[in-house]
Amino acid sequence: MRARSWRPDPEALRGRGAVVAGATRGAGRGIAAALGEAAASVVCTGRSRRSRALRSDCGDRPETIEETAERVTSRGGQGIPAVVDHLDPAQVKDLADRIRETHGHIDYHDPAKAAVNRLAFSQGHELAPHGGTAVAITPGWLRSEMMLEAYRVIEATWRSAASPPGFAVSESPRYVGRAVAALAADPGRARWNQRSVTSAELAAESGFTDLDGSRPDGWAYSRAAEGSGDVDPARYR
Numbered sequence: 665m666r667a668r669s670w671r672p673d674p675e676a677l678r679g680r681g682a683v684v685a686g687a688t689r690g691a692g693r694g695i696a697a698a699l700g701e702a703a704a705s706v707v708c709t710g711r712s713r714r715s716r717a718l719r720s721d722c723g724d725r726p727e728t729i730e731e732t733a734e735r736v737t738s739r740g741g742q743g744i745p746a747v748v749d750h751l752d753p754a755q756v757k758d759l760a761d762r763i764r765e766t767h768g769h770i771d772y773h774d775p776a777k778a779a780v781n782r783l784a785f786s787q788g789h790e791l792a793p794h795g796g797t798a799v800a801i802t803p804g805w806l807r808s809e810m811m812l813e814a815y816r817v818i819e820a821t822w823r824s825a826a827s828p829p830g831f832a833v834s835e836s837p838r839y840v841g842r843a844v845a846a847l848a849a850d851p852g853r854a855r856w857n858q859r860s861v862t863s864a865e866l867a868a869e870s871g872f873t874d875l876d877g878s879r880p881d882g883w884a885y886s887r888a889a890e891g892s893g894d895v896d897p898a899r900y901r
Contacts, residue, residue: 670873672842674740676849677704680771683763685750688712689727690808694837696732698845700741704771707763708732709748727809771848781860788858797853800860803840804882805830819875832897833885839863839874846870 682699686692688710699706710729712722733743748759763770787798807822811834815825825831843863847853850870864881866872873879878901885900 668873668877668879670871670877672698672701672845672872673849674701675703677702677741677771677845679703680848681705681707681763681767681769682848683707683709683759683770683773685709685748685773687732688729689722689725689732690810691803691806691837691840693727693732693735693809694839694841695844696743696841697735697739698838698841698843699848700736700739700743701842702845702849703740704736704845704848705742705744705767706733706736707744707746707759707767708736709746709750709759711747711749713745713747722810725809784860785858792854792857795854797847797857799847799853799856799858801840801843801847801863801866802860803835803837803863804880804885805834806840807834807836829895829897830882830885830889833880833882833900835863835880835882836875839867839880842872842874843867843870846872 677699682704684692684696684699684706687696687708692710696706696708708729712725713728714730729745729747733745736743746759748755750756781800784798784800791798807819812818812822815822815827815831817825819836822834823832840863843866846866847856862881862883864879864883867879881900885895885897888900889895
C-alpha cells in the first residue's frame with residue numbers, strides 16, 4: 665500500500681446543497697459523508713429510519729438515514745434525513761416540493777445505484793445547455809456494511825478477512841463519496857459531462873485518497889488478473 669498525505673477541503677462545498685438517494689448504507693452513505701466532509705448540506709433519503717416506518721429491501725438491518733445525516737453533520741456539513749420510497753412517484757414529488765420550499769434549489773442530485781451509463785449520457789445532453797453536468801461514477805469492490813458482515817469483519821479489520829485476492833483492492837464507501845465531492849467542487853467539471861468513470865479514475869485526476877491514504881483501483885486489478893493469475897493486489901492500491 666502506498667499511503668499518501670491528503671485531507672479533504674472542509675470548505676469546498678460550503679453553501680451548496682445535495683440530495684443523496686439510498687443514503688442509508690453502502691455507496692449512498694459514503695457519498696453523503698464525503699459531501700459532509702466538504703461542508704455541503706445533504707438531504708439523506710431512504711426507507712430505513714429508527715421508527716421503521718417503511719420496510720427496506722435489505723431487511724431489518726441496523727443502518728438508518730438519521731445515522732447517515734448525523735455522520736454528515738459530524739464531518740462539518742448539514743445532514744437532513746428524509747424518509748422517501750423512490751419507487752413511489754408521489755413521495756418523490758413531495759420530496760422535490762419540500763426541497764424547493766426549504767432550500768430553493770439543488771446543486772447536486774445523486775441517485776445511488778441508479779446512475780447507469782446511458783442515463784448519464786442522456787441527462788448530460790439535456791443538462792449541458794443549462795450548465796448542468798451528469799456523470800456515471802462507479803466504485804470498484806465496495807466494502808459496504810453488508811460486504812463486511814458477509815466476511816465477518818469490520819472496517820478496522822477488513823484486511824484479515826478470509827476472502828478472494830481481489831478483496832485486497834477493495835475500497836471503502838467514502839472513496840466513491842470523495843469522488844463525487846471532488847467532482848462537485850471542480851470548477852471544470854463540465855469536461856466530465858456524459859462520461860462513465862470509476863472512483864479510481866477521478867482519484868488519479870483530483871488527488872483524493874481512500875480512508876487509509878491509498879488509491880485502490882479494483883477495475884485495473886481485475887483487468888490485469890484476467891490476463892495472469894499471478895498479480896499482486898498491492899500494486900493496485
